[in-house]
Each structure stands twice: as C-alpha cells, then as structure tokens.
Amino acid sequence: MLAAATTIGVASWLSAQGIWNLMSRWLCALLNIKGDTKTPHAQQSGPSDLRSLYYNRSRFWTLVGSGMTLGLWLIRPTIPYNHMTGALPFVLLGEHSRARRITVDSFPLPELLAAEFYEPAKGHYKGWAPTMDDAGNRGYGNDKPAWAQGPLPLAFERWIVNPEANMTGITNTSRTELSGSDDKGDLGHRNKTTGPRQYFYNPSQDPTRITNLDLDPLGPLQEALKDHAIPINHIVFVFLESGRKDLFPLKTDSRLYNQIRETYDIYSDEDVEDLHDKLSTITPFAEMLTGEESGFGQSGHINSEFGGISFDGILSGSSLSAKSRLVNYCGLGPLPVDFMHENDIIPYQPCLMHIMDLFNQRKSASSRSENSTNDPREREWQTLYAQSVTGGFQDQTELMELLGFNQSLYSEDIDITNAKYYHDGMEKINYFGYAETEVGPYIKDMINETLSQNKRLFLSHFTSTTHHPWGTPEDYHRQKYFGHKHRSQHEAMDDFLNANSFVDSWLGELMEMLQEAGIADETLTVFVGDHGQAFREDCPVTGTYQNPHISNFRVPLLFHHPLLPRLHLDVNGSAISILPTILDLLVTTSSLNEADSIIAQDLMNEYEGQSLIRPYRASHNGREAWNMGVINAGGTMLSVGSAAVPWRLNLPLNNDFEYRFTDLERDPFELDPATAWSMGGLAADVYSKFGPEAVDWVLKAEKVGLWWVTERKKLWNYEDEEE
Ligand SMILES: *[C@@H]1O[C@H](CO)[C@@H](O)[C@H](O)[C@H]1NC(C)=O
Ligand SMILES: *[C@@H]1O[C@H](CO)[C@@H](O)[C@H](O)[C@H]1NC(C)=O
Ligand SMILES: *[C@@H]1O[C@H](CO)[C@@H](O)[C@H](O)[C@H]1NC(C)=O
Ligand SMILES: *[C@@H]1O[C@H](CO)[C@@H](O)[C@H](O)[C@H]1NC(C)=O
Ligand SMILES: *[C@@H]1O[C@H](CO)[C@@H](O)[C@H](O)[C@H]1NC(C)=O
Ligand SMILES: *[C@@H]1O[C@H](CO)[C@@H](O)[C@H](O)[C@H]1NC(C)=O
Ligand SMILES: *[C@@H]1O[C@H](CO)[C@@H](O)[C@H](O)[C@H]1NC(C)=O
Ligand SMILES: *[C@@H]1O[C@H](CO)[C@@H](O)[C@H](O)[C@H]1NC(C)=O
Secondary structure (H helix, E strand, O other): OHHHHHHHHHHHHHHHHHHHHHHHHHHHHHHOOOOOOOOHHHHOOOOHHHHHHHHHHHHHHHHHHHHHHHHHHHOOOOOOOOOOOOOHHHHHHHHHHHEOOOOOOOOOOHHHHOHHHOEOOEOOEOOEOOOOOOHHHHOHHHOOOHHHOOOOOHHHHHHOOOOOOOOOOOOOOOHHHHOOOOOOHHHHHOOOOOOOOOOOOOHHHOOOOOOOOOOOOOHHHHHHHHHOOOOOOEEEEEEEOOOOHHHOOOOOOOHHHHHHHOOOOOOOHHHHHHHHHHHOOOOHHHHHHHOOOOOOOOHHHOOOOOOEEEEEOOEOOEOOHHHHHHHHHHOOOOOOOOOOHHHHOOOOOOOHHHHHHHHHHHOOHHHHHHHOOOOHHHOOEEEEEEEOEOOOHHHHHHHHHHOOOOEEEOHHHHOOOOOOOOOOOOOEEEOOEEOHHHHHHHHHHHHHHHHHOOOEEEEEEEOOOOOOOOOOOOOOOOOOOOOOOOHHHHHHHHHHHHHHHHHHHHHHHHHHHHHHOOOHHHEEEEEEEOOOOOOOOOOOOOOOOOOOOHHHOEOOEEEEOOOOOEEEEEOOOEHHHHHHHHHHHHHHOOOOOHHHHHHHHHHHOOOOOOOOOOOOOOEEOOEEOEEEEEOOOOOOEEEEEEOOOOEEEEEEOEOOOOEEEEEOOOOOOOOOOEEEOOHHHHHHHHHHHHOHHHHHHHHHHHHHHHHHHHHHHHHOOOOOOOO
8 A cells, every 4th residue: 555655646746747737738728828927837837839839739638628527527427437537536535425325214015014914912922013103113112021020131121111211111211220230230331322222123013024933843843852852951052153054064966066076187986986085074073963964975974863953045144253143142133334333232132141141030049049959940041152263353352241141261361371271382373363172171161160050051152263364273184175177276265175174173072072061962052154255166256345145145054952853954044043943942842941931932022033943934925034144344235135035136235336136046156146236227137137026026125125224223223423
C-alpha cells in the first residue's frame, strides 16, 4: 500500500504543474479568454508561443471532452460501474451511499398470513397467527409461562419484565436490577445499543415459522427407546472449524474424490487400491462416527459401538465462525451486519448455556443434595468451553461469556509458563494458536472435575487446525494426497486434507477421553462444522470472505450417542435446528427431570428451527422452510435458500456485489451460476435458463431475504449507524 501510495504521490507531484497548465489552457480556450494574464497560474504556464500553438486545437478538444463527460454522465453505466464517471474524491466520499437502504416494514407475502392458516395454541405450542403490526412482539413478555416466574438468567429478557410497568412489556429499569441476585450481573454493562430491548422474538408472530413438534419422533428412534433407555447426562458440543460435509467422511462418490483421483495415472485395480489405501487414512474416524461408508474398502471398522444421527444437506447459518457460533449455540439468526456487533448485545434467544443455567437455578439446593447421588437428572450442569487458539480474535472471550459459558480456556491460558501443562516446545501451528492436542490434558481435567463435583458436563470444543494456513505440528507425518498431475494447483487443498486428517485422529482422542471417564454411554456428542471452505477446486474465489459459494455452507452435522440408532438423513435444513433438536433429544430420551422437561418443551416452541429428530417440514400452507446464511463478513450478502425448492439466491446487501442464482439439483456444485447486477437482469436470465417458476421464487426470495434482514436488526435491537 505504501509503495502504491508513494508512486501515486510522486507521479501526481511531477505531473501536477503540467495538468494545471493544460487545464488552464483548456478553460481559457473554452471561455475564450485570450492570453489570460490575470490569474497567477497562467503566468507559470510556459512561453506564450507554446500556448498559442495549442490554443485552437485545445479549444476543440475541450469542447469534445466536456461533451463526452456530460454524455457519459447522462448515460451512466449500470451498477457496479456507475461510479466510473465521477471524480475520485467524490466517489470515495460517496462510498457510504452505496449501501442499499433496506427497510421492509411488513412481511412481503401477506397472502400467506391469511386467517385460514392460523393455528391455535395447543399444549406447549404457542400457536401461529402473525399480524401485520408488531404489538405481538413488543408485548411478548407479558405472556409469561408459569415456570418463568422469579429470577431468570439475563438472556430470558423477554420475561424479565418490570412488574410496575404497563402491559406494553417495556422495561425501563436497568436489566441488572431485574435479573435476580445470583446472575452474572456484569453483563448489565453491555448496553452499547439503543437502550433496553423492546422487540422480542415471538414464535406465534413469525410469518416464516414452521413447527414439526406436533409430529412423532422418527420411527427408529421410537423403536430404540422402547428397547432401551438412551440416557443423555452429558453433552459435548464439537464445533469443526471449516468442516466440510464432503470430508466428514471423505467418500468415493464425492466430487472431491474424483478431483483427487484425476491427478493420478490409474492403469489397474491395484493403482485404485493404493489410492484408496492412502485416502482411507484421511477421515477414518469420521467414517466410524457417522457410519457413512467411504467406499475405500476399509469400512470394516464401522462398528456397532457407535450410534447416531448424521445429516446430509445441512447448511451453516453463517460463513463467519463467530456468527455461526451464535446460530449453533442459540438457535437464532445472526445480525446481517459486518463484524461482531453481537458481542455487545444479549442474544435475542437464550443460548443452550443459558438454558442449563436456568435448569440449575430451578433446582433448589435441597432437592439437589437429596436426589443428586442417585438421579443424574437432579444434578447441576457445568458449562465449559475449550479451544487451543486465541480468544482475542474479534473479542471472542467477551462473546463466550455473554453466551453463558461458566468457564473457558484459550491459548492465552495455556501458553503462560505457570499453566498446568505448559511444556517446552509448544508449537504454534497457525496464526491463531496451537494444535488441539495441547488442550487435551485440560479437557481431561475439566471432565474429571465436573464429574467429581457430581455435575453434568456441557463441554464445547472448537477445533482449529483446519483453519488457514492448515499447519500441523512438526512431528506430524504429512502426506501428499493429490497425485503428480497439476499438483501446484492443489497445494492448498492438500494442506487442508492433512489438517482434516490430523483433526480426525484428534476427535478419536477426544472420544477416548469420554470412554476413559466412563461416560461414553451417557454422553451426546454433537459435531457440526462452523462453515465450509471453498477452494480453487470448487470455485474461482477461495475462502469464505464475501464468497457466496455453496462449499462455504455445506457442513457435517452429527448427533452421536452410542445408544442412538444409526440414521443417515437427508434434510435441506440449517444449523438453526441444532438447539431445538438438543432440547427435543433431552426430553424425548427422558434425560431431564419433570420440571426441566416442562421448561424444555416450552422453550423448544420458542425457537425458529424445527427439530431434526422428527420428520422435517419443507413447506407448510404455502410458507417455505427458509435457510438464511449470513456471508462473511456479515453485511454484504445473504444466502437465501429453502428446503422446499432446489434453488438458491445470493442476495447482495449493497451495490458492490452481484445477484447470483443457482439450481442445486441440476448443478449441485454451483459450477454455472446465473449472475446479474440487478434483480431485473437476474430475473430475465433465470427465466430463460430455469423457467417461470424459478423466477417467481427468486423474486419472492429477494423480498423475504430483505424482510429477514430488517427483522434481524429489530430483534438484535440494532440500528444502522447512518440512520
Ligand atoms: C485560431 O483560429 C483563428 C481562426 O479560427 C485564427 O484567426 C487564429 O489566428 C488562431 N489562433 C491561433 C493562436 O492559432
Ligand atoms: C397503562 O397503559 C394504558 C394505556 O396504554 C394507560 O391508560 C394507563 O395509564 C397505563 N398505566 C400505567 C400504570 O402506566
Ligand atoms: C421508568 O418509567 C417510569 C414511568 O414512565 C418513570 O417514572 C421511571 O423513572 C422510569 N425509570 C427509570 C429507571 O428510567
Ligand atoms: C448502560 O446504561 C446505564 C443506564 O442506562 C448507563 O448508566 C451506563 O453508562 C451504560 N453503560 C454503557 C457501557 O453504555
Ligand atoms: C427426589 O426424587 C424423587 C423421585 O426420584 C422425588 O419423588 C422427590 O420429590 C425428589 N425430592 C425432591 C426434594 O425433589
Ligand atoms: C461457575 O459456576 C460456579 C458454581 O457453579 C460459580 O461459583 C461461578 O461463579 C460460575 N462462574 C461464572 C463465570 O459464571
Ligand atoms: C479424577 O482424577 C483423579 C486423579 O487423577 C482420580 O483419582 C479420580 O478418580 C478422577 N475422578 C474421576 C471422576 O474420574
Ligand atoms: C435437498 O436438495 C437437493 C438439491 O436440491 C435435492 O436433490 C434433494 O432431493 C433435497 N432433499 C430433500 C430431502 O428434500
């Protein structure tokens, strides 16, 4: 940047005088001021004979130039080149106005909200009857469930209503005062937004909400439950950095496999076997866990010790890790704004950790001591978080505290010399920190301590080796998985495969720890990718930043428990379903006591996502199960898709990006997207390539997407700075 700035600076300094002279001449010519000696600058403009040489010619060119500028300005090129006829400083200053003004006041498809589609409240279900005004959201706090009386963790803000206040449900007292004595009062200072929240998520008012909790759990799960208990006394939540579904596990029917294979000279079955032997070492543990056969002929180790529900088709809620975390832990939609403003705002839905907190609060100390020894359901939850990389990036430590973790561990805690397992030769494997194995002993301790305190473990771990630049520890034996053909084009992917292989065996170690602690048969382990990762092999743009490609969104999702039946399901849903599914699993397997069970059943009905252990509803009464994905860095694009159709729209949120449409049925890897700089242009293209139905959908998707963006800002109590 300095070099460029210097070059431009020197060049303009050298040419300034010349340009000044030229412009004076032109302007003089234009205004017909002959031999203008009045302005001091003209005096410097060289010998008058030289000037006169230009005089008539320059008058001509000035006129031509002005005419052209005016003409170009009148017929400005379309977005994104519309700034090209502007003068530099003005274009830069005007950059702000390039953001599209998006405010959608009411749901754009009112025909779907007809009274005939209304559903009455029933049992724990809150009903569905959206109105066009937002009174139902503002007054939501007044509808307090019986269990919500008394102090609540802060994230249950909607029910922490000042009893003095009127039926508007608006609290004007400091939130800290209201939240009860033993809460994390320090969160009260996080009020950098526009005062207390007045607009809450109300499930019966969400025009896009579809529930499937009225349907029975999946048949095989019911069968298994009839056969044996499936106790979930502990939960381990593993968050896979850049976790791609096609690498959990790698399979022979994937595009990636074919891409690797093409780089080899394959002459015989033996060559194929050799290749398969090599590739089978990348993700053998993922293969065991998911029970999805890789096809490498080594699947003997898919054993019956493992059970669980593995998904195809699940998309990440955001391609920015931190926003994706919010979706996974809290079952909500992140703020479609660049960067992590969410760090300062209480999430608009309680996160899993807040719910565990609530469970703890609701068990009186006496019932706990009396019943805890025999019944695990009476025990307190301990919420822990561990990663081997820095917590400083994007203020992650702050976010994790806000999300309700009782205790967290980052690289900052392990690379001080008096850390418990500090040792010489600790080696950073990327610019964020260490390999996961460095936190292994700490995780062991966390498990041990939690168990010895007779508590229930809620442990979350974020893997990190699979982050760019995909370094692995020195002593790790790296392989070349791609063959010799075009090797240089596959270096990055090869590094990524090595990192995946490293993490795969680390996951094995992690599961081994549960085995050693004796809790493997009573622990639900959830594996989910925080987002995917696009490589050269997938699309022209690498990485997640401002890249809408589907490879950044296809993530593995596995609910693993040795006693769960093995299921492999195809659901075109999103990570927003994880929280309701965990609650549903806890209730369905009777892993909560009676009081907690009632709370969990109520709460399940408070979230946007459907439960993945029941048949998924792709659409209901004309409304579709939308999948929104906030694209890294947050505020520039939104991925809009739906379980009801194979189509996907990339919706730009400012004028710098293109509209982009793909059909995942015809083109599952998005090799040939339709793109345009305006919705009109895109619609025309979609019409000719995909037909009228696709156009109807894409127009609808744009409206719903923009509404979703506006709605998230309201729910997050966020106001655009310019407004
Ligand atoms: C400019 O053109 C006019 C005729 O159009 C001529 O009389 C005059 O001498 C020219 N001036 C110069 C400086 O060449
Ligand atoms: C409650 O609200 C109603 C109307 O919204 C108003 O008439 C009444 O005075 C309010 N009561 C209190 C105690 O503020
Ligand atoms: C809350 O509102 C009431 C009535 O509008 C007002 O009297 C009171 O001072 C407010 N409290 C705070 C803390 O602002
Ligand atoms: C939060 O709000 C309180 C009262 O509304 C105010 O005194 C305090 O300064 C605010 N804190 C921050 C960090 O803005
Ligand atoms: C202890 O558990 C038993 C059943 O497991 C229950 O009947 C009893 O009410 C519990 N005690 C308390 C104090 O909650
Ligand atoms: C964690 O839990 C313990 C007891 O359960 C409590 O004393 C402590 O304050 C909690 N820490 C945080 C940061 O919430
Ligand atoms: C925790 O570790 C200690 C020492 O290593 C061991 O004695 C104890 O049995 C462990 N406790 C549990 C619950 O695993
Ligand atoms: C999920 O989407 C893909 C691509 O559109 C489609 O082929 C598949 O049938 C869908 N699966 C389900 C269960 O709807």
